[in-house]
Amino acid sequence: MQRIGVFVCHCGTNIAGTVDVVAVAKALGQEPGVVFSTEYQYMCSESGQQLMRAAIREHKLTGVVVCSCSPRMHEATFRKAAALEGVNPYMVEIANIREHVSWIHKDMAEATEKAVILGRAAIAKVHLNAPLQAGESPVTKRALVIGGGIAGIQTALDIAEAGFEVDIVEKSPTIGGKMAQLDKTFPTLDCAACILTPKMVDAAQNEKINIFAYSELESVKGYIGNFKAQIRRKARFVDETKCTGCGICTEKCPQKKVPNEFNMGLDNRRAIYIPFAQAVPKVATIDANYCTMMKTGKCGICSKVCGTGAIDYTQKDTVIEREYGAIVVATGFNPIDAKVYNEYGYMDSPDVVTSLELERLMNAAGPTNGTLLRPSDKTHPHTIVFVQCVGSRCDETDERGKPYCSKICCMYTAKHAMLIREKYPDTDVYVFYIDVRTPGKNFDEFYRRAVEQYGVHYIKGQVGKVVEQNGKLHVQASDLLANEQLHIDADLVVLATAIEPDKTARSLGTMLTASMDTNDFFTEAHPKLRPVESPTAGIFLSGVCQGPKDIPETVSQASACAAKVIGVLAKDKLTCNPCVAHSDELLCNGCSSCEKVCPYGAISYSDKEFRGPNRTTLIRRVASVNPAVCQGCGACTVACPSGAMDLKGFSNKQIMAEVDAICK
Amino acid sequence: MKFSYYPGCTLKTKGKDLDRYGRLCAEALGVTLAELPDWQCCGAVYPMAKDEIATKLSAVRALASSRDEGTELVTLCSACHNVIKQVNHDMQTDADIALRVNNYLGLDTPYTGETTVLHYLEVLRDRVGFDAIKAAVKNPLTGRKIGAYYGCLLLRPGKVMRFDDPENPTILEDFIRAIGAEPVIYAMRNECCGGYIAVEDKGAAVKRSSAVLDNAAAKGADTLVTACPLCLYNLKKNGGRDDVAVVYFTELLAEALGVK
Amino acid sequence: MSHGNNAAEQVLRSSGVDVRKCMRCGKCTATCPAFDEMEYHPHQFVYMVEKGEIDKLAASPSIYKCLSCFACVERCPRGVEPAKLVEAVRLAVIRKQGMNHLATDAIPALLDEEMPQQALVSALRKYSK
Incomplete structure (x- = not known):
């Protein structure tokens, strides 16, 4: 039997103004297993936490229920306080009586009743809680930045400055993004190129930064600290290592009628081109849609005039695989x-x-x-x-x-x-x-x-x-x-x-399982307090991909994003969330339903030997979960027809106990 | 290809040419237009008010009768098309209007917007196909510079009419190309000619229609085509130009198909 | 803003327009082909209905000048549909006894040889009950 303590928070008048907190503490004190119940003005304050810790010591509590604000706010605070007194942090449950009760109800009697019910549900859950131990996973000390505009460049420079390796993947032939196309910048009227191009050069010259221009992200697997990405390096039909960027080919190419995207189609470029004078990397690219040689096999002028033999009409796309600890989305607009x-x-x-x-x-x-x-x-x-x-x-x-x-x-x-x-x-x-x-x-x-x-x-x-x-x-x-x-x-x-966000944002969001709003802007983990992180661990947001912003704001956010990435890369090990799925092999029927719904690729199947009747041996195909990859979303537990899949900390039994307590 | 056909009041009187050539061309293109036997005047202007029921009834009768025939409903006059399509949209999306209309009409089967309403031009584009029309042309109108006059009623409101891009339509231009002429794009092609006010404020109608014609003429059009008898009347009567002819699109089609 | 004004409520109900969606951009008035003929312009219809000033609108010749061209409806970025307010105010007037704007016996004088039926039918629809 657990020894449970209940702590009801007033949150000033936020809760106490609508909920009779004394009555709640009193009612919950009557619940089975509850050996201590009290209320306090601000449970999250230092003295509130001291009060909780003293109660844990004095009453030898094994479980804690805090009736307060959303667990998103202070679950971590209370878990930490409990841990200091030797109580496993996963023995702490929060009953949200602020967002779910006081802020949405007006009638005190009703609100108080609901607060008691939610407290009771949390108590019922604590009875079934078991201590959980968080595991650890290693961190690959390299970041991926998707998009080479001013946001991506700034984030990459800052991460590199801290001593970590960064790859920039940019889909167009050069980095620079929209800022490279601008004339002057408000409100100081300095020339965009004059302040951007030195940063582009810095990025190119930085030993820690690899620029994969004319490349696209093909797939991403893994989790924070341990991502694996495949990057498609599109064929430029020009050998990047040989091209000096002299530009002779772009002057001699006879195909002059290609709309120049850098100038918004207001003039034409050649079929082989360097987007602009300060392009990084300064390497020519053949536009296969317009190149006469590629289309008809007749021409080859660029190849003839190239002094370094860099032209290669037979070049193919290549796909490289790289590992990363963190991923930055900087896909722009x-x-x-x-x-x-x-x-x-x-x-x-x-x-x-x-x-x-x-x-x-x-x-x-x-x-x-x-x-x-x-x-x-x-x-x-x-x-x-x-x-x-x-x-x-x-x-x-x-x-x-x-x-x-x-x-x-x-x-x-x-x-x-x-x-x-x-x-x-x-x-x-x-x-x-x-x-x-x-x-x-x-x-x-x-x-x-x-x-x-x-x-x-x-x-x-x-x-x-x-x-x-x-x-x-x-x-x-x-x-x-x-x-x-x-x-x-x-x-x-x-x-x-x-x-509007770049058209690639939606498919990238799906690939990264990073959430987006209805306008295809990436959603931040918290609109005020975690503005540069995606809710998906290890994914960070830089620039307009998260919402409209100007250059100064983009650069600030890009640096903030870099700081968050550095925070991940600086760690040797990351603590994993112990609330992950696990499969009961004796119940598993090998149907693969869980494997199919898992968005993180955390579930795999293998053949295992089991003891059958009459001393026989059976081989059965059963699921197992990689706890380092599992994010604890619970999709598999719903999909599993045999009830073999369960989520630690949110087991089917625990959830049913909560529902029973609410319906009692 | 068989359709129910709603001609409307003007096509039986002052707008006979629109109707006559429309029928001849349909026949030439293998399209059967079966005139609804009991059609009534649509009212010529869509009643926007949510509490107007009586003025929507004739449109619903046509829609229900086309449904009972099991055919799509084709209109030719822009105004009829606008009224019938918008009323159909009401019957599909406004439960209150649909209920009250059905209570009033007491049809054997209540009408809830099942009929597809097509403008004659939509039949040409989506059912016959402009390529097929091009192939059927006997006398291509080569060298003619023709401006499409959409006016308001074919296109707006775009969300209801779903006829074409209301700000950058192409259906009439594609039609003009199909009959061998050169389309002239001019900005006023989807602006109002002021036709509805021609009865009581001629001055306003003159201002609007001459702005349309002047813009078309400046862009080099020798002819404007329309699907609306009121636009045709107003542009001709109040447009103040005789160097730009205004004709029904069906007349040009008949000419091109050699059935005029 | 006046609330609980019966005439305004009737106009809002009859038009189905949500005047609160208006952000005062003025696109309706910018695009209106009947601007010169109107005393009150489309954006004023929206604002005046919101303020409950139906009497002023009802007494104005503006309600007979709208061309029903739907340009304001089409181009309003907020989906306000000002033309529906013009029609609702006009209906509120002509539905009253003896308030028809166009009398049937006045029609012959307005006719000419080529005028299509559509012009008359629509004029009667718009101007009388």
């Missing part, structure tokens, strides 16, 4: 396709561009060498209309847009407007906005400068239709403060399209 918002004429006129396209049109390394020219006739635009919130902040029933604020658009539009007015003072610039959102250091000051110093016309309203006629873009819009409909003949219209 893309703007949504503006074609669904064709009331703005994006499909009808080349002079309707997205903000990212405008970045390229203003960038010295862009298709116009930094001179702002209309794509249609290469003339200087004199009237420019910016449309904010294209596809952001939409109702959840909306089929075109996103429900969230994309967060970066207000600031980059202020930047665009300001830069244009600075460089071309004869240009009229209109910004149609719903709200101007500028929380951030020096952000609102920046926006006000655009209005006050640069004379950008900010208009509270939206654009309803853009009609291209005779070379002008006729913009029909609302001015809500004037209660007018405006008609502006513009030369260029710029759409601040919403951003």
Whole structure:
């Protein structure tokens, strides 16, 4: 028989305001096996814990029930306190009478009754609890960073700085991501390339960092400390070790009509290309979809002009396998396709561009060498209309847009407007906005400068239709403060399209069993207190893959993420969760149901000898669980038809005892 | 291919050409349009209010009778199409409207939105196929520069009509290509011509329809095609241009198929 | 905001519109082809219904100027459907005895040779009961 102590927390008035805590302590004190029951103002406080520890000593408690907040908050606190008095931490149970009772009920009598019932269920469970010992597993001291944008680069640099090895896997031919495409950065207007490319070079030169560019993650197995990943290194048809990045091939290639993705399709590149001058690695890549040699077998010019013999038309994809202790997701974002918002004429006129396209049109390394020219006739635009919130902040029933604020658009539009007015003072610039959102250091000051110093016309309203006629873009819009409909003949219209997670995020989330929200942003373990960790142990989140953010915020998060990864890699051993599944071999019928549902690959089957009737030997196929891989999700225990699978700490018996206690 | 066919009031009177050529072309393409025997006028404008029941009844009668025939229901006039498709959507999704309509009508089998409503153009695209039409063309309209005029009723509301991308439609352009002409894309093709207000505010109708025609003309269209008798009337009467012809799409189809 | 205003509640019920979804972006008014003819514009219908100012809307010629083109319905990013409010206010007016906006005997004067039936039928639907 257990000797159980019950500790009811007031949580100030959080619980005590709705629950009669004295009555709860008294009622639970009557339960069988309970030898001590009390209440206290803050059980989690130092004195609360001292009170619990004294009671454990004095009453020789073997089990503890704390009626308090969610176990997510303080289960670890109370387990630690119990352990200090020699009670196994898994003999502590929490009855959540705050989130499940006081915060959702108003009537004190009802709430008190429910609190007693939940306490009783916890007591019933403790009666069946057994001490559990956490095992240990080793840690592979290397991290994987998925995505080589500014988020991935910063995380990798910080992890490497701490002395650990990092691999960056980037699907495009170079690292750098979206930031490499930007012109200037708000609110300081420093050039994006000037601050990004040194970091790219640092990453390339760092001995601890391996860059696998033009590569994709194929599969991931394992668990925190012990991941195994397969990485597909896509064929560039250029030997990375031989290519010097001289670029001669990219000048001589006769296939000149390939849309240049780095310049958002605003100009063309060759079939063999280096995305931009500061690419890392600076290695050419053949685009097999356009290469004449690859398609017809006739050409071979790049091979002839290459001084190092780096061209290899027969190169094949290779798959490498690497081991990691931690994985960082840094897959970033893309703007949504503006074609669904064709009331703005994006499909009808080349002079309707997205903000990212405008970045390229203003960038010295862009298709116009930094001179702002209309794509249609290469003339200087004199009237420019910016449309904010294209596809952001939409109702959840909306089929075109996103429900969230994309967060970066207000600031980059202020930047665009300001830069244009600075460089071309004869240009009229209109910004149609719903709200101007500028929380951030020096952000609102920046926006006000655009209005006050640069004379950008900010208009509270939206654009309803853009009609291209005779070379002008006729913009029909609302001015809500004037209660007018405006008609502006513009030369260029710029759409601040919403951003969305990269399309690869969803399948990656499945591969990593990392949870995502309905918008395909990765979910953090706790929105405030664990913002850079996925709920799946060993998976960390860096940058926009977790939610919209600008560069300073991305870099902060990337470094925070690195700190968390270093925390894992610095350990030689990790303590495992002892609440894992185990199979009763005598009951197992070998059906494989558990193996099929296990998301972690923790279950395997083997043939074992059993003693049969009349001294015979039977060979049976039975399941066994690798406790280091099992995450204790319990899927197998539900799938098992024979009742052989059970979860330590959450056994079928324990759960039924709780249900019985509640239904009593 | 057999369909129930709902012509609507205008196609029996001022919009006879839309109907006549539509039937001729259907025949030429092997499509049987069986006119519903007891159809009533749809009301020409969808009653948006949730507490309007009486004005939805004629559409439901047509829908139920098409269901009883076991065929899909084809409409040709944009307005009829809009009304009948939207009412059908109400019958599928609004339990209160469906209950009250059925209580009122007292059909042998209550109607709950079982019928598929197709516009004639959807039949061309999804049942016949534009490739088959291209193959059947005898007199391709080569050299003609034709602007599609969608107006409002074919496309909106997009979530209910499910006709085409409401901001970037292609069905009429694909049709124009199929009959051998060159489609002219212009931004005003899915903006309102002001037809509904032509009866009482001619000035407003003139402003809207001339904006449509001017934009189409600036883009080089010599002809606009429409599926709506009211748009046709309004663009012709109030558009203020005689250098752009406005015709029913069925007339051009008949011309191309050689059945005009 | 006034609550419990009967006329406003009737308009909300009849239209099925949730005015609280509006984020005041003004896209409806930006896209409205009948803007110049209207005294109150689509975004004002939304805000004024929310404030319970049905009388002002009901007395305004704006309720007869909506083209039922569904552009505001289609393009509203919040799914508010302002056109349904215009119709609901108009119905609240013309359902009253003697409040038809278009009398049957006024029609012949408005006709011309080519005008399709559709124009008349819809005008009667929209303007009278």
